[in-house]
Amino acid sequence: MADCEKLLAILEEKFGAKRDLADKWGFTVLVERENLHALMLFLRDDQSAKFDVLLDIVGVDYLGFKDYEGPRFAVEYVLKTMKAPVRRMRVKVLVSETDCKVPSIADLYAIANWQEREVFDQYGVVFEGHPDLRRLLNHAEFEGHPLRKDYPAHKRQWLSTNDYLLPELEARLESKGYKIVARSKEVMPNDDEYLEGSRKV
Amino acid sequence: MIVINPNGEQQALMPLNVGPSHPATHGCLRYMAAMDGETIVACETEIGYLHRGFEKMAERGTWQQVLPYTDRLNYCSAIMNNIAYCRAVEEMLGVEIPERTKVIRVIVNELSRMADHCICVAAAAQDLGSTTGFFYLFDSREKTMVIWEKLTGARLTNSYSRIGGLYRDLYNGFEEDVLDVCNTAERNLKDVHACFDRNRIFLDRTTNVGVISPERAISYGWTGPCLRATGVASDLRKDEPYYDYETYDWNVVVGTKGDVYDRLMVRLAEIEESIKIVRQALKRLKPGPIDIVDPRIRVPAHALAYQDMEALIGRFRSVYEGIRVPKGEHYCGSETANGELGFTLISDGSGKPWRIKVRPPCLTQFAAYQELVEGSMLADSMATLSSINIIAGELDR
Numbered sequence: 001m002a003d004c005e006k007l008l009a010i011l012e013e014k015f016g017a018k019r020d021l022a023d024k025w026g027f028t029v030l031v032e033r034e035n036l037h038a039l040m041l042f043l044r045d046d047q048s049a050k051f052d053v054l055l056d057i058v059g060v061d062y063l064g065f066k067d068y069e070g071p072r073f074a075v076e077y078v079l080k081t082m083k084a085p086v087r088r089m090r091v092k093v094l095v096s097e098t099d100c101k102v103p104s105i106a107d108l109y110a111i112a113n114w115q116e117r118e119v120f121d122q123y124g125v126v127f128e129g130h131p132d133l134r135r136l137l138n139h140a141e142f143e144g145h146p147l148r149k150d151y152p153a154h155k156r157q158w159l160s161t162n163d164y165l166l167p168e169l170e171a172r173l174e175s176k177g178y179k180i181v182a183r184s185k186e187v188m189p190n191d192d193e194y195l196e197g198s199r200k201v
Numbered sequence: 202m203i204v205i206n207p208n209g210e211q212q213a214l215m216p217l218n219v220g221p222s223h224p225a226t227h228g229c230l231r232y233m234a235a236m237d238g239e240t241i242v243a244c245e246t247e248i249g250y251l252h253r254g255f256e257k258m259a260e261r262g263t264w265q266q267v268l269p270y271t272d273r274l275n276y277c278s279a280i281m282n283n284i285a286y287c288r289a290v291e292e293m294l295g296v297e298i299p300e301r302t303k304v305i306r307v308i309v310n311e312l313s314r315m316a317d318h319c320i321c322v323a324a325a326a327q328d329l330g331s332t333t334g335f336f337y338l339f340d341s342r343e344k345t346m347v348i349w350e351k352l353t354g355a356r357l358t359n360s361y362s363r364i365g366g367l368y369r370d371l372y373n374g375f376e377e378d379v380l381d382v383c384n385t386a387e388r389n390l391k392d393v394h395a396c397f398d399r400n401r402i403f404l405d406r407t408t409n410v411g412v413i414s415p416e417r418a419i420s421y422g423w424t425g426p427c428l429r430a431t432g433v434a435s436d437l438r439k440d441e442p443y444y445d446y447e448t449y450d451w452n453v454v455v456g457t458k459g460d461v462y463d464r465l466m467v468r469l470a471e472i473e474e475s476i477k478i479v480r481q482a483l484k485r486l487k488p489g490p491i492d493i494v495d496p497r498i499r500v501p502a503h504a505l506a507y508q509d510m511e512a513l514i515g516r517f518r519s520v521y522e523g524i525r526v527p528k529g530e531h532y533c534g535s536e537t538a539n540g541e542l543g544f545t546l547i548s549d550g551s552g553k554p555w556r557i558k559v560r561p562p563c564l565t566q567f568a569a570y571q572e573l574v575e576g577s578m579l580a581d582s583m584a585t586l587s588s589i590n591i592i593a594g595e596l597d598r
Contacts, residue, residue: 020530022528022529022530023530023531023532024527024531025292025529025531026532028530053422053424055422055424055541055543055560056532056558056560058545058556060556065549066528066549066550066551076545078532078543078545078560082419082433082435086440086441088532090530090532109420109422110417110421110422110568110569111422111565111568113568114564122256136249137248137249137252137598138249138252146257147256147257151257153254153257162221162231162247165218165231168233169216169234169235169245172235172245172571173204173214173242173243176207176242176575177207178205178242178243179205180203181203181204181205181211182202182203184202184216
């Protein structure tokens with residue numbers, strides 16, 4: 001904790017970060033989203049910080065939260081370090097509903113790719129610069145973002161088919177230096193059958 | 202599909218769909234692989250087939266009502282998830298649980314870890330075609346299940362821990378049963394090692410398969426036995442000890458290469474370490490209370506409700522209004538069988554959680570899966586999958 005206090009002075013000066021007092025048990029800093037990427041890069045690489053593990057990215061919806069005024073959404077990054085494992089820190093960015101965007105940190109941590117996809121899936125927060133922002137847990141045809149507080153828990157949706165993974169597979173091949181000449185006909189989706197769920201209604 | 206490979210040669214690759222319902226996909230995982238003969242050139246994974254909306258459900262009940270849902274995260278070691286959740290809430294409430302509860306939690310934690318590791322290695326052995334190894338390991342796991350049955354009344358998705366205490370005290374004869382499990386597990390481990398250690402087929406199928414470097418594993422946020430298999434000695438029970446883990450005599454097991462062999466062997470060695478801890482913990486088991494005395498947190502005993510007005514009110518409020526957890530946000534991670542199971546809890550001061558986010562250890566491991574299998578054979582991808590121990594309940598929540 002004492003290390004984090006020391007770090008906070010640097011973070012305040014460099015990135016305008018503040019301590020978030022809602023976290024009474026650990027250490028959370030609040031940062032503006034413009035400075036998020038630079039701050040995460042600093043936290044990962046600087047010798048005094050070395051937060052090399054990104055444990056989790058948490059989306060929060062504050063719609064209707066008691067005595068809360070401020071932007072509706074928050075995205076929180078849970079960090080820890082392998083060097084002196086007692087040190088943990090959380091970084092929090094507030095996001096408004098009208099401009100629901102956060103810079104992606106998928107280039108800094110490999111796991112951020114999936115975790116950002118999950119937050120996008122559940123809350124609809126867009127991560128700018130993410131290489132492949134699509135749903136992770138919910139279905140490709142799913143409409144809406146289920147963990148938002150205004151999404152009714154009992155709402156049902158008709159979902160018809162699997163994710164059609166071929167375009168993603170081709171993108172993966174291309175990222176490895178392959179060039180696609182022809183797609184196989186057998187695996188192309190049948191337009192009548194594919195995606196006949198929520199999207200077409 | 203016809204492609205031009207990086208050397209400029211034309212090649213025909215076959216897209217192959219594996220899963221979601223396949224015996225080797227351990228539940229419901231799916232991946233699409235571009236195959237060059239039997240070699241996987243590129244792989245793309247899809248998850249979410251077991252997504253039940255745990256986090257949405259958790260927001261709809263009281264803090265206590267989340268407990269049975271946590272069993273369904275990693276259902277191979279259900280009680281461990283209970284304990285991790287209870288610990289996170291207890292930290293927020295700022296309560297200290299009684300000494301006896303701590304020791305009992307350590308014992309059931311380590312028994313769960315043994316059972317979980319047994320299942321993982323047994324399933325891996327089965328996937329590699331070794332039914333003998335499978336049964337040796339399932340034998341000791343079955344004995345643990347019998348203990349769970351006596352202790353909680355259920356075998357698989359059982360919940361034993363409660364916020365501020367335990368569901369009930371141990372039954373008579375618990376110590377003997379646990380010692381019996383330890384002895385059986387030790388004997389079975391010898392047989393398992395005899396099956397695998399010098400087995401040419403097993404070694405050929407597992408060594409240098411699904412290798413990951415420690416740097417890459419850390420970047421993927423790996424924790425637990427899979428990270429330790431790459432040689433990083435990281436274990437929350439040592440690094441941030443809770444429930445007096447630092448006072449027990451045991452070692453952190455690490456591997457060297459981070460391949461399938463290391464991941465399985467680290468698990469087998471961890472079973473031995475868990476047995477050590479259980480044996481020591483049994484000696485510390487002293488009679489005493491198991492619940493904290495605070496009707497606002499731990500519901501008063503049922504018998505009291507008929508005699509004592511305060512207890513009746515306590516029970517009523519605890520059921521209808523839930524525990525009032527102080528307003529704020531907290532992250533708490535515990536070392537479970539698969540790695541760090543973390544709960545981010547956000548409370549608005551009412552009896553219901555505002556937000557519970559689970560950090561499942563499997564997700565980080567499965568995110569790296571495509572990197573692990575690309576360039577290897579299709580059959581190796583099955584060995585890799587069983588070695589990273591994906592539990593769909595926890596992965597998809």
